Amino acid sequence: MLFLLAPLAGYGFVEAVRLFGEASRTAMQFPEMARGMTPLDGILVPTLGAFYLGTTLLFPFVAIRALGQDKESGALKLALQWPLSPAALVAVKLAAVCAAWSLSLAVPLSALVFWQVAGGHLAPAETANLFLGHALYALAVAGIAFFAAALAESAATAAIVTLAFTLGFWVLDFAAATGPEWLKTLGEISPTQALKQFERGLLPAAHGLSLAGLGLGLAALAALILPPGLSRSARFKRGAAGAAVLVLLLAATSMLNLSLDVSEDRRNSFNPADEAALARMDRGLAISLYLAPEDSRAQEYQRNVLAKLKRLVPGLTVRWMETGKAGVFGAAGDEGYGRIIYEYAGRNATSRSNSPREILPLLHELAGVQVTPVETPPYPGHPLVADARPAELWFYALLPALILLTFWRHARARRLPIHLRSIQGESS
Numbered sequence: 001m002l003f004l005l006a007p008l009a010g011y012g013f014v015e016a017v018r019l020f021g022e023a024s025r026t027a028m029q030f031p032e033m034a035r036g037m038t039p040l041d042g043i044l045v046p047t048l049g050a051f052y053l054g055t056t057l058l059f060p061f062v063a064i065r066a067l068g069q070d071k072e073s074g075a076l077k078l079a080l081q082w083p084l085s086p087a088a089l090v091a092v093k094l095a096a097v098c099a100a101w102s103l104s105l106a107v108p109l110s111a112l113v114f115w116q117v118a119g120g121h122l123a124p125a126e127t128a129n130l131f132l133g134h135a136l137y138a139l140a141v142a143g144i145a146f147f148a149a150a151l152a153e154s155a156a157t158a159a160i161v162t163l164a165f166t167l168g169f170w171v172l173d174f175a176a177a178t179g180p181e182w183l184k185t186l187g188e189i190s191p192t193q194a195l196k197q198f199e200r201g202l203l204p205a206a207h208g209l210s211l212a213g214l215g216l217g218l219a220a221l222a223a224l225i226l227p228p229g230l231s232r233s234a235r236f237k238r239g240a241a242g243a244a245v246l247v248l249l250l251a252a253t254s255m256l257n258l259s260l261d262v263s264e265d266r267r268n269s270f271n272p273a274d275e276a277a278l279a280r281m282d283r284g285l286a287i288s289l290y291l292a293p294e295d296s297r298a299q300e301y302q303r304n305v306l307a308k309l310k311r312l313v314p315g316l317t318v319r320w321m322e323t324g325k326a327g328v329f330g331a332a333g334d335e336g337y338g339r340i341i342y343e344y345a346g347r348n349a350t351s352r353s354n355s356p357r358e359i360l361p362l363l364h365e366l367a368g369v370q371v372t373p374v375e376t377p378p379y380p381g382h383p384l385v386a387d388a389r390p391a392e393l394w395f396y397a398l399l400p401a402l403i404l405l406t407f408w409r410h411a412r413a414r415r416l417p418i419h420l421r422s423i424q425g426e427s428s
Helices: 002-027 039-057 059-073 075-079 086-104 106-117 124-151 155-178 181-187 191-199 205-225 232-254 272-279 296-312 356-367 389-413 418-427
Strands: 202-204 259-261 286-289 317-320 340-344 347-351
Touching: 002 039, 002 086, 002 106, 002 389, 039 059, 039 086, 039 106, 039 124, 039 155, 039 191, 059 075, 059 086, 059 124, 059 155, 086 106, 086 124, 086 205, 106 389, 124 155, 124 191, 124 202, 124 205, 155 181, 155 191, 191 202, 191 205, 202 205, 205 232, 272 296, 272 356, 286 296, 296 356, 340 356, 347 356
Parallel strands: 286 317
Antiparallel strands: 202 259, 286 340, 340 347
């Protein structure tokens, strides 16, 4: 896994540095453009995005082997004869798998070392938050793999089941992007969607607990159905009861509306004075959108306004109204298309804008308050033109060679000495 991750993550980092440098050449001349040069979007997310592919497609095989190989070889039956419960056995193996995944962090961490040596900027809070999101995602993948290994009779079948889960989440993400509202709601359960919240610089309580609950819950479910002596009916009853409890726990965590904006540029937040006023709008704000979800204006509105309002306004209701067939630029001949209606405390207002500068005063007027924005320093941005050639040498040559050398030395250390091999041959 490490041998494949090195060039994969290295390619993501090298390309990110190259594209970031090309954009920085222009941004260095214009301060307004420099504010859009964020290392989170330009360096961290692309580098760890390549690492995410490894976690999704390669890491399940490592996790399955920890449990599935013992089932196939019969070692599991011997291990369960010790004074060790199935839950303890699964917990130990899960900890070992998580430790193995932690070792693979050496690949993206080395990329960050190259970035900082080149003079690049990294914000500690958003960097640590992004790594936390990937760690929780890896825990969820490990839980899926353990559950598949406990359920299937062979490691190959478990691998197919795990990949069906992880690739199925990709299909769900794609379908939810342009699908109806119920499909969007269903898409929120995808671990990939949860990881995207961390990539935006958010620390979301609901998504973080959901990822942790999914990983630990499926591992606990694997321990329930793992004992070899269970009949099919007993295994089904245990699995169904455990699955029901897990679904209830995940549903409870999804109701948490608590998140922290840890991004350095405060991209997920309004002005502090506006946020304080919005948090006091507790009389039921309702927003009706006469826009198709795939409309570019609707997507911009969701990013710039709606996602922030969902974090701040208690009891917010959002309704996507029926607009008929609409293209990317709206519905032809429908004069009402594009309206956004705000209702609060018996009053309502209509707007077609998707800019916070026009929408926030309108909401404050509905609430009957006057807000004076607090003066905050603008985000300066961190443009940088860096040379990625040393990183290419490291990720494409030196690091893979180091991994192969370590593996070779480890494999050699496990061989029997020559004189013991001769004794073994005589005894056989």
